[in-house]
Amino acid sequence: MGISDKAYKVLSSIPYLLSGVGITLEITVIALMLGTAIGLFLALGRVYGNGVVRRFVIFYSRIIRSLPLLVILFMLYFLGSEIIDIPAFWAVILALAIHTSAYQSEIFRGAIQSISMGQMEAALALGMSKYQGIFAVILPQSLRRAIPYWANEATIVLKDSALAYVLGITELMRRGEYVSARTSQPLLTYIVVGLIYLILTYAFTKSMARVESRARIPGLER
Amino acid sequence: MSKSILRVENLYKKFKDTEVLKGLSITVEEGEVVVIIGPSGTGKSTLLRCINRLTEPDAGDIYLGDKKIETGRSNLSKVRQQIGMVFQDFNLFNHLTSLQNVAIGPVKVKKMDKKKALKSAMKELERVGMADKAQNYPAELSGGQKQRVAIARALAMDPKIMLFDEPTSALDPELIGEVLEVMKNLAMAGMTMMVVSHEMGFAREAADRIVFLEDGVVAEMGSPEKIFNNPEKSGLGSLSAK
Numbered sequence A: 001m002g003i004s005d006k007a008y009k010v011l012s013s014i015p016y017l018l019s020g021v022g023i024t025l026e027i028t029v030i031a032l033m034l035g036t037a038i039g040l041f042l043a044l045g046r047v048y049g050n051g052v053v054r055r056f057v058i059f060y061s062r063i064i065r066s067l068p069l070l071v072i073l074f075m076l077y078f079l080g081s082e083i084i085d086i087p088a089f090w091a092v093i094l095a096l097a098i099h100t101s102a103y104q105s106e107i108f109r110g111a112i113q114s115i116s117m118g119q120m121e122a123a124l125a126l127g128m129s130k131y132q133g134i135f136a137v138i139l140p141q142s143l144r145r146a147i148p149y150w151a152n153e154a155t156i157v158l159k160d161s162a163l164a165y166v167l168g169i170t171e172l173m174r175r176g177e178y179v180s181a182r183t184s185q186p187l188l189t190y191i192v193v194g195l196i197y198l199i200l201t202y203a204f205t206k207s208m209a210r211v212e213s214r215a216r217i218p219g220l221e222r
Numbered sequence B: 001m002s003k004s005i006l007r008v009e010n011l012y013k014k015f016k017d018t019e020v021l022k023g024l025s026i027t028v029e030e031g032e033v034v035v036i037i038g039p040s041g042t043g044k045s046t047l048l049r050c051i052n053r054l055t056e057p058d059a060g061d062i063y064l065g066d067k068k069i070e071t072g073r074s075n076l077s078k079v080r081q082q083i084g085m086v087f088q089d090f091n092l093f094n095h096l097t098s099l100q101n102v103a104i105g106p107v108k109v110k111k112m113d114k115k116k117a118l119k120s121a122m123k124e125l126e127r128v129g130m131a132d133k134a135q136n137y138p139a140e141l142s143g144g145q146k147q148r149v150a151i152a153r154a155l156a157m158d159p160k161i162m163l164f165d166e167p168t169s170a171l172d173p174e175l176i177g178e179v180l181e182v183m184k185n186l187a188m189a190g191m192t193m194m195v196v197s198h199e200m201g202f203a204r205e206a207a208d209r210i211v212f213l214e215d216g217v218v219a220e221m222g223s224p225e226k227i228f229n230n231p232e233k234s235g236l237g238s239l240s241a242k
């Protein structure tokens, strides 16, 4: 069997691989939405919450960030099989969301704290509540600053979603494994799989760069 | 008889071990322009910040009109709406245009209709000579322009008194004049003002009273003529030379 035959076998599986992209994206997007919401909430608690809230967020962030994603995933999954049944699909999403929420809480905390105290003071001095100050003044500025860091974290979630394969979800990575076994061409297969991840990541990074420049405040350099 | 708009009685404030305000009392009458001077670190900013409760005083009473300022939350917003504050480093909202900066207070705090707020914001910008920069963001403005927008933002809340904390000391010398000009006009229009500033020209021209703070209390106080010509305190002697 020549090189081209081998290549042909793998290449003809590309449509099959691509049909796993949908699930990969589904997992990524849902995990990101959850993780971003939780991360932002935690960051607000960390900066504006009382002592108990602040300590909880610090504790949560430290614990989660010191656990391998795979361990979080297995804990959730087996917690699932032993107590309540969490489907593999949701175990993956939850694990990714919890994992990224800890990192995102740090990103958003940094972005919030990078806005000078004077901004909140000016808001309060006008008669705004702290809550109004946060939502009308602090967040619009800090979220803009967070965009590139958030985008980077989002690509990590996209790549980490490959871990779903250990629970047998037929997303991109899992399909790669099938194709590799069927064609006996692991190297070539994973090169193709890798290229697909690369294209996804590149497209996402590019579009986030556009979002960032659109959101840029005129005259303000970073 | 003139009516006092602001009355500060026996104000105390310390940070950790540093006593800053040590029983300071001061009264501002309606329409009066009080210029506060004093060495750096003597508590001028702390005084202004205690008045609108950006800083919580340790002891002492502050009255706005005949109402005592308390620290209840809903009450505090009402009090702050009536006290305009202009900061040394402007603190304009960086993500908003000049016009939006001026309109946001009335919209968020007074729940004013947005169109109406933008319209009256434009009037305030005209008042400080910044109408042509209405659509520019703070980062596109010079320091003097920023401070004029910041004054317009405070005025938009229709305050009973304006507090200025060294409004020109972050500015390049050539930009100071335009801000002082706006403040003089404001003073002439009858606004009650409490101004921390070392601009002696402004004090001489616009102040009704000059207050010299030292060691956390009012060390001397009087009309510009009295302060400049017959200072009781040796520390003030150097001022008349300026």
Ligand SMILES: Nc1ncnc2c1ncn2[C@@H]1O[C@H](COP(=O)(O)OP(=O)(O)O)[C@@H](O)[C@H]1O
Pocket: B015, B016, B018, B020, B038, B039, B040, B041, B042, B043, B044, B045, B046, B047
């Ligand atoms: N938030 C704070 N925490 C600790 N010390 C402060 C704080 N604010 C002001 N101070 C101290 O209080 C003193 C008076 O400060 P300030 O009111 O800013 O003086 P001024 O405006 O007259 O220069 C200074 O010694 C300053 O270091």
Ligand SMILES: [Mg+2]
Pocket: B044, B045, B046, B165, B166
């Ligand atoms: Mg000061």
